[in-house]
Amino acid sequence: MAVSPLVAPATSSPFKRQPSAVPSSNGNGTPRLLQNSNNNNSNNNNRPAPNSNNTLPMTLDPIEQLNEDEKRKYVKGKKLGEGTYANVYLGHARHDPSVLVAIKKIKVQQQYQDGMAPDAVRELKYLRELHHPNIISLVSVFSSKDQNLNLVLEYLPLGDLEMLIRDVDRVRYGAGDIKAWMGMLARAVWFCHDNFVLHRDIKPNNLLIAADGEVKLADFGLARAFADPGRRMTANVITRWYRPPELLFGARHYSGAVDVWSVGMVFAELIIRAPFLAGNTEVEQIALICKQIGTPTEDNWPGVTQLREYTVPTDVVAVWGKEAYMGRFGAVGADGVDLLVKTVALDPKKRITAREMLEHRWWRTDPKPTRKEDLPRKSSGGEEKMAADLKRRPGIVEEEARGAKVARKLDFGQSK
């Protein structure tokens, strides 16, 4: 009897700390899931086939039963929306129809043939552990037909921050409101980082709003744990408009500072009610950063020129000081602008940390943050109208969605 699962050593391992080759994920060279019944005899002919002729009904094991019970606790309703890797449905508890949930059903992906998709694994892993009022909570998990993963999430009926920002005609808000929203976002990000989790996709449409006005960070499909020092990560994360310069320059070692930059971009967008730096390509994104914030150089960011993809426009722009922001962002006051400027420090080492953000004096100065019950809400004009409004703004929503998809797709093959 062969007792060892081992074979002759492979020449290079795909599991090493620093994978050299990026494994293909799009099916090149990856055999499709074969028809099971065909390959299984040749594979191991002393494995008895189950009594497949009288398989129905096959009794359920405890885990299977538990899953059935969990699944039966919820009734799935209408579709709420569709993301890159999941469809989201409204649901309610079977025992009490007033308890609403969102059921996120992971799509079976054609281009990912290697079992449970990376987004699903990441979202499951982190949401399962992170319990915080400003992070969407995972209520349950079950599998449905075809072994689809279903994440039961708290239902967040009031849309997302993007809807509020964009609905300029009907949604009015002021500095106290922005302070409240930013405060909730900052806490969520701090909590992630304090638990060694990077979100890596912070943007207004991933900030969902609960019935009581609480903002909840959602969509952990790109999240990962902080890497051990020296370990490389993929630079291809975060939707372009919210992506910090170190990632645009291809940094493979980075920290919570990447999320903080995104927080800064959301902050700016809340104030000016349009994406602050909306590049159509990565090159354009870098150009916008250089123009609006300043050109990264060895002077303001030692080591930056060593990053793999460091290229900046030739006419160097000096980093803008606080005063320069006052005109466009002054609505949040000098203290608010001070915080904003600190979140968009070019050098990630000099960028404010999530914890320092929470300690910033802006929160304590007037105006006080609006109580969450009193925060502006999306207009009750109906979601269809909303969707139509979004479509009328060419380039904005569509471009962003595409950016997100690109980041996702390329990330599949990467280690982390």
Place this chain on the structure above:
Amino acid sequence: MATEDARYRQSSQYQLWSFSPTRLAAMRDKTNAAARARIAERLSSLPALSNNTSAPTSSANTPNADGSSTPALPEFLTPPEEAQLVTFFTSELLRAGDHAEMSDDIKATAAAFFRRFYVTNSIMTYPPQEMLFVALFFGCKAEGTFVSIAEFGKTFDREHPEDILAGEFLLCQGLRFAIDVKHPFRALRGATMELATLPDIDRNRLAAAEHRAREVLRFSPLITDAYFHYTPSQIMLAALSLADRGLTERLMTQTFHHVAPPPDNSGADTPASSGPDGPAPATKRGPPRGSEDKAQIIGPHIRDQVLGTIEACRNLLARELPERREHWSDRAVLKAQVTPLRKKLSKCRDPDRWNLVELQRVRREQAAKRADSEEADPAPPGAAAANNTAAGDGTVFGDALAPREVKRRRVLDDPFGGPL
């Protein structure tokens, strides 16, 4: 340390996968008994042409004198025998992980997955030789390394690597979808760094201790029940003390030096006191769990208790020191201790569960049928019956995820304190 413990108590590792030794043993007994009953039932309902035993004897299926067929039931594995095999296969898993040059985190996560899975599933039900690869494959993913199944299969020279995928969802379910495992590696780095700040510590000695402790962490806690009983920092301290007891005592002195006298912090401990047992219906959880487990996990303030806990963990780890790697692949040992059990296993395994590929196919078929019938009828036929089964079997797991997760906890460490 206190903060870390409060955080730890919110983790799925603590809430779902921490048990006292008594409780763990009881769960395993129950799993074993349930598997025996189910397998016996399934075997006896099989048509008597038995390819379900790998070594059928010529007489096994011969009609008796009275003409009736007697598919004689095999001898089943006992709980200690199951435990022995799980340990053996864990060592195989670690060897496979070494072979593939996987990171410490991946191997440790995979090992934890494997052992967790076999708390509530019998090794007679699902094939350990397959599940160890499933655990490794999914362990890679859980640690953020997404490698294709083809590549994975190549590393282990598997002819049909996609078979491994057939077990992935099963594993996830068995883990109750809690796929984050907390390890002691980071804590060891922290401890070493703290020791390095002390004035009179010999660098070489410290480096040697860290090295040895890491070696221990790579094996001993993974192949024993340490992860079920102790927190990552307790395991780390136990490993460090195996490496260098003196240094560990220095570290402990240092730690207690910093800890204020037990703060009677009623506020800060709120979530703990409602703890994992808090919102749960009392009937669902056996009595041993609450008090005993907490005694081991809470309480860094009480020095003696901590020392006692670390000593106990140390003793557990000492049973499987890294040198035992050789033990588990030694031919003589295998022949004497493992091979007989594997032979026995091959005769008593579950005929309906052993082939994961086929099992997945059947499950999908069933699910499709169920889904169809559910569409027609909101309460599927058989639902009531199914629930009865659950009442018997389901209690193997503590509570369902929902009640605890729905409940919002006050967050301890938000420097903001209350609302803005």
